[in-house]
Amino acid sequence: MNDRTKDYVFISYSHANDIDPITSAFDKQGYNVVFDNAMSYGEEWDLNARRYISSERCKGVLIVVSEKSLTSKPVLTEIEYTARFRKKFFCIMTNNLTLMELYSSIADKLDENKRYVLDSIMEYLSDQQLFVRASGFDWTRIKETFAQWGFSGDAPQGNEDFVVGKYTSEIKGEKERLFRQQKGYYNFDMQAINGVFDELGRDDLCILDLGCSNGALTISRFASDSRIKKVIGVDYNERDIEEAKAAAEGYGDRFAFYRLDLEDKNVISELNSIFAENGIEKIDLVFAALVLHHLKNPKLLLLKLYDIFSDDGKIIIRGSDDGGKLCYPETELLNEIIERSGKLITNSDRSNGRKLYSQLYGTGYVGIRMLYSVTDTCEKDRKRKENLFDVGFKFRLNRIDDLIKLNPDNEFLKSERAWMEKALTTLKEAFCERDFWYCNTSYIAVAGVK
Numbered sequence: 001m002n003d004r005t006k007d008y009v010f011i012s013y014s015h016a017n018d019i020d021p022i023t024s025a026f027d028k029q030g031y032n033v034v035f036d037n038a039m040s041y042g043e044e045w046d047l048n049a050r051r052y053i054s055s056e057r058c059k060g061v062l063i064v065v066s067e068k069s070l071t072s073k074p075v076l077t078e079i080e081y082t083a084r085f086r087k088k089f090f091c092i093m094t095n096n097l098t099l100m101e102l103y104s105s106i107a108d109k110l111d112e113n114k115r116y117v118l119d120s121i122m123e124y125l126s127d128q129q130l131f132v133r134a135s136g137f138d139w140t141r142i143k144e145t146f147a148q149w150g151f152s153g154d155a156p157q158g159n160e161d162f163v164v165g166k167y168t169s170e171i172k173g174e175k176e177r178l179f180r181q182q183k184g185y186y187n188f189d190m191q192a193i194n195g196v197f198d199e200l201g202r203d204d205l206c207i208l209d210l211g212c213s214n215g216a217l218t219i220s221r222f223a224s225d226s227r228i229k230k231v232i233g234v235d236y237n238e239r240d241i242e243e244a245k246a247a248a249e250g251y252g253d254r255f256a257f258y259r260l261d262l263e264d265k266n267v268i269s270e271l272n273s274i275f276a277e278n279g280i281e282k283i284d285l286v287f288a289a290l291v292l293h294h295l296k297n298p299k300l301l302l303l304k305l306y307d308i309f310s311d312d313g314k315i316i317i318r319g320s321d322d323g324g325k326l327c328y329p330e331t332e333l334l335n336e337i338i339e340r341s342g343k344l345i346t347n348s349d350r351s352n353g354r355k356l357y358s359q360l361y362g363t364g365y366v367g368i369r370m371l372y373s374v375t376d377t378c379e380k381d382r383k384r385k386e387n388l389f390d391v392g393f394k395f396r397l398n399r400i401d402d403l404i405k406l407n408p409d410n411e412f413l414k415s416e417r418a419w420m421e422k423a424l425t426t427l428k429e430a431f432c433e434r435d436f437w438y439c440n441t442s443y444i445a446v447a448g449v450k
């Protein structure tokens with residue numbers, strides 16, 4: 001939840017750790033955890049950490065223990081604040097080692113400074129502390145511990161754990177929805193792309209499209225501009241890549257498509273081999289439409305990508321954000337649909353649009369600017385209103401169906417599906433009323449590397 005206006009526990013972790021699975025596990029149990037995704041580095045971070053930990057609302061601190069966090073100065077500072085403000089704390093181990101095993105496995109490899117940080121942190125961590133593992137939380141013990149801290153959860157009844165698969169465009173209706181979206185955002189994308197090409201002011205441009213799906217969007221955006229030399233599209237969906245290769249056949253050697261998982265730890269070396277195979281030295285434009293929000297750690301990819309750009313290279317990221325959807329009447333219904341589907345659709349970040357600027361800023365990109373595209377239902381005919389509804393809402397039911405396929409016995413998912421189906425029918429009817437207004441904002445961030 002990350003809400004500082006209610007009681008919370010603060011999560012201390014190293015930025016090299018992926019804490020999404022941990023925060024969402026606490027979220028599902030109804031515990032409000034606060035972490036520093038709203039803080040930036042430097043002095044501001046230190047003050048915020050102090051403020052967040054010292055607050056009356058902060059009932060305790062969870063320390064995510066990993067090789068990285070045990071040698072992190074910011075984590076040490078947070079632990080020092082935890083002690084100074086006499087907050088209770090416990091640790092979450094991200095691997096299967098005990099604390100001492102982890103200590104022994106890293107201590108000898110560290111330089112003097114890191115060793116000093118490690119030893120200082122170890123002075124605070126004792127064997128009495130409740131240690132839990134990220135791979136399997138002991139909720140009975142955690143609940144007892146939180147109860148002793150005077151920290152209570154507010155888990156909705158029946159909100160059981162369920163398995164979530166990776167995003168795939170093979171969900172029923174998803175290809176069709178992507179196609180409609182691609183058409184709808186053509187002008188918006190071209191505004192950003194042409195702006196960047198004009199700024200670059202040169203030919204022989206090499207482009208990388210991340211999460212290119214079946215290549216339809218890649219080809220529609222990059223087929224005709226004579227300034228382009230080569231376009232590489234990558235996606236982790238094998239079938240999509242096969243389709244993309246077939247679709248690109250009529251375009252000579254302008255396009256090349258490859259299967260690649262952007263979360264693969266060797267993503268940059270994989271990309272470099274692809275570039276070498278295609279005679280590309282550096283990339284002039286990285287384009288990423290509606291893909292970064294599927295990654296657990298989009299900032300990590302943004303950091304890694306830094307190495308592949310030409311000196312004046314640019315990045316264009318198109319995102320979306322459920323917070324950019326407004327309507328009247330039926331405001332409450334729309335908000336509830338968004339809130340409830342947000343708890344189920346956890347394989348994508350439905351609030352990604354608002355984060356683009358900060359993600360780029362936080363990873364060192366420069367000259368960042370944001371573009372906005374607003375669509376609404378005003379004076380639209382029924383078909384176009386339904387199209388807006390389908391693109392923004394209908395897919396939510398298909399995604400729940402997909403979850404039910406993975407969790408066929410989960411009663412909670414079935415009851416959420418029943419609620420969602422009814423709610424979407426009501427909202428769709430409302431969309432077609434004459435006095436109904438709906439408006440959606442989409443976001444593009446453009447940035448450079450130098």
Ligand SMILES: C[S@@+](CC[C@H](N)C(=O)[O-])C[C@H]1O[C@@H](n2cnc3c(N)ncnc32)[C@H](O)[C@@H]1O
Pocket residue numbers: 167168169178181182210211212213214217234235236237240260261262263288289290291294295
């Ligand atoms: C919502 S679709 C967007 C497709 C296309 N860019 C568009 O705007 O129409 C997201 C795409 O990202 C791909 N994707 C998601 N996670 C990925 C990952 N870790 N590595 C590579 N591709 C990924 C999916 O397979 C899918 O094709």
